[in-house]
Amino acid sequence: MRKAVSRFLSKLKGEPYILQDCIQLKDLCGVFGERFRQLTRGWLRGFAFHRRDGAVLIGKHVKIKCAGNISCGKNLLIEDGACINALCRQGVIFGRNVSIGRNTVIDCTGVLRQLGESLSVGNCVGFSPGCFIGVRGSVRIGDNTIFGPMVSLHAENHVYEDLAVPIRLQGVVRKGIEIGSDCWIGAKATILDGVRIGDGAVIAAGAVVNRDVPGRAVAGGVPAKVMKYRGSRKEKEL
Numbered sequence: 416m417r418k419a420v421s422r423f424l425s426k427l428k429g430e431p432y433i434l435q436d437c438i439q440l441k442d443l444c445g446v447f448g449e450r451f452r453q454l455t456r457g458w459l460r461g462f463a464f465h466r467r468d469g470a471v472l473i474g475k476h477v478k479i480k481c482a483g484n485i486s487c488g489k490n491l492l493i494e495d496g497a498c499i500n501a502l503c504r505q506g507v508i509f510g511r512n513v514s515i516g517r518n519t520v521i522d523c524t525g526v527l528r529q530l531g532e533s534l535s536v537g538n539c540v541g542f543s544p545g546c547f548i549g550v551r552g553s554v555r556i557g558d559n560t561i562f563g564p565m566v567s568l569h570a571e572n573h574v575y576e577d578l579a580v581p582i583r584l585q586g587v588v589r590k591g592i593e594i595g596s597d598c599w600i601g602a603k604a605t606i607l608d609g610v611r612i613g614d615g616a617v618i619a620a621g622a623v624v625n626r627d628v629p630g631r632a633v634a635g636g637v638p639a640k641v642m643k644y645r646g647s648r649k650e651k652e653l
């Protein structure tokens with residue numbers, strides 16, 4: 416049974432997906448029961464999307480605003496309580512096999528007088544529960560990148576120099592955020608506007624990233640600094 420399910424999931428996801436031996440049949444049935452209910456909701460609500468290339472799975476209490484701005488590849492999973500405001504100038508694109516964790520908020524626009532730009536998420540990207548993706552400037556995320564719980568992205572800064580004018584009326588600067596492919600963003604990391612994170616980088620839990628991070632770097636702290644590079648131990652051993 417587990418083997419058959421593993422084969423099915425591998426085919427569905429287009430990559431090896433082997434279930435662990437210890438998973439019990441009743442738990443597996445519970446998961447599939449939930450997936451079936453999500454699939455039904457996704458099938459109905461997915462009609463409002465601009466484009467969908469396959470199954471969409473949507474949990475309970477999910478809020479989606481301006482669904483007509485969303486395009487997605489197959490197997491988009493939006494877990495319970497997630498909230499997507501897709502109102503923006505150039506739309507929201509999710510690749511295939513994207514999962515959006517419980518209570519994650521994707522917020523493209525804050526106020527109607529300043530619409531957000533765009534969000535582009537690659538294939539096989541996973542957001543753990545409680546992430547906050549504040550689009551405003553454009554946000555681009557490469558394939559196979561994963562986000563720990565409660566990561567936040569803020570693609571905008573307010574101008575604040577003038578003491579005579581409320582900050583909220585001084586305008587904003589939007590440079591956008593780019594996160595490469597195969598990155599791992601640790602729990603509660605905060606990524607600020609203008610930051611580019613290179614392919615294969617790791618951001619430590621709790622980091623505040625306000626400068627670019629090179630590819631394959633492991634960066635952490637407040638503000639984040641490069642602590643080491645991935646693969647450097649192996650290179651030293653050789």
Ligand SMILES: CC(=O)SCCNC(=O)CCNC(=O)[C@H](O)C(C)(C)COP(=O)(O)OP(=O)(O)OC[C@H]1O[C@@H](n2cnc3c(N)ncnc32)[C@H](O)[C@@H]1OP(=O)(O)O
Binds near residue numbers: 563599603642
């Ligand atoms: C989908 C999901 O992601 S769900 C799971 C979510 N999990 C997480 O968020 C965990 C994120 N992991 C971390 O933050 C880890 O500490 C990593 C990956 C950054 C580093 O782990 P390791 O490679 O094992 O490195 P190690 O623990 O040896 O630490 C290396 C150095 O970085 C420092 N460091 C490690 N983590 C952090 C951190 N979060 N902030 C600041 N400094 C850190 C260590 O103190 C150490 O410094 P030192 O050399 O001066 O002693």
Ligand SMILES: O=C(O)C1=N[C@H](C(=O)O)CCC1
Binds near residue numbers: 514540542543561562
């Ligand atoms: O390991 C993964 O891949 C992911 N894990 C997260 C989780 O455990 O909640 C979600 C994002 C992808």
